[in-house]
Amino acid sequence: MSNNIKTFVCAAICGAAVSLAASGGAQAYEPGDFLVQLLVEGFYSNASGHIDTHVNFDSGNATVNPALNLTYFFTKNIAAQTVIAVPLARVDLNVGNERSKATDQWVLPLSLIGQYHFFSDEIVSPYLGAGMTYAKFWEDQSHLGSHVDVDDTWGGLINFGFNVKIPETRWVAVVDAKKWWLSPTKTRVGGNKLDDLTVNPWFFGAGIGYNFSTPPLF
Numbered sequence: 001m002s003n004n005i006k007t008f009v010c011a012a013i014c015g016a017a018v019s020l021a022a023s024g025g026a027q028a029y030e031p032g033d034f035l036v037q038l039l040v041e042g043f044y045s046n047a048s049g050h051i052d053t054h055v056n057f058d059s060g061n062a063t064v065n066p067a068l069n070l071t072y073f074f075t076k077n078i079a080a081q082t083v084i085a086v087p088l089a090r091v092d093l094n095v096g097n098e099r100s101k102a103t104d105q106w107v108l109p110l111s112l113i114g115q116y117h118f119f120s121d122e123i124v125s126p127y128l129g130a131g132m133t134y135a136k137f138w139e140d141q142s143h144l145g146s147h148v149d150v151d152d153t154w155g156g157l158i159n160f161g162f163n164v165k166i167p168e169t170r171w172v173a174v175v176d177a178k179k180w181w182l183s184p185t186k187t188r189v190g191g192n193k194l195d196d197l198t199v200n201p202w203f204f205g206a207g208i209g210y211n212f213s214t215p216p217l218f
Contacts, residue, residue, distance in 0.1 A: 034211070034213075037208070037209030041203050043085075073117075086108050124164055135199070153184070155181050
């Protein structure tokens with residue numbers, strides 16, 4: 001994992017700790033609560049694939065992007081979340097011992113996550129989740145002189161983090177992490193089919209949210 005991402009995660013945890021130190025009582029989540037969170041996320045893309053035994057694709061690059069999490073509570077513990085984010089994945093091309101940029105790909109993850117929130121009536125409420133994602137790729141820039149096309153793909157993900165409630169308000173600080181496992185996707189350069197490209201990225205995020213109260217669906 002890159003040093004930039006490590007620094008980002010440490011800063012996020014420290015920020016949440018400061019919020020906790022300044023806190024008092026907390027309001028429990030209730031059915032119908034709709035939590036809208038704006039985050040700054042570090043996207044660490046771990047991609048791999050090869051053209052032949054001497055030419056390989058890989059990526060260990062990190063980018064920082066805004067993201068929007070929308071979470072609806074069915075009970076005080078059980079919630080569903082969708083994520084709106086468009087990170088940029090950078091994929092490099094290795095030929096022998098030489099490494100060069102291959103392509104920058106935007107990724108639109110359409111994710112639906114089921115979550116369980118522990119200690120929902122406490123100031124700090126950790127959560128665990130799992131779900132599915134559909135990843136749509138489109139090229140921002142090719143460094144090969146030809147268009148690089150990466151097919152869309154499906155995959156699973158896990159999600160964990162914690163919310164820190166700001167006392168006597170509906171504001172919430174959040175630290176969040178997601179790990180994707182995407183199915184290998186077909187890749188073409190200038191219309192020529194290459195081997196499958198596997199992208200299994202991490203997201204690390206921190207931000208602020210507001211809890212809107214809406215009528216329960218059930």
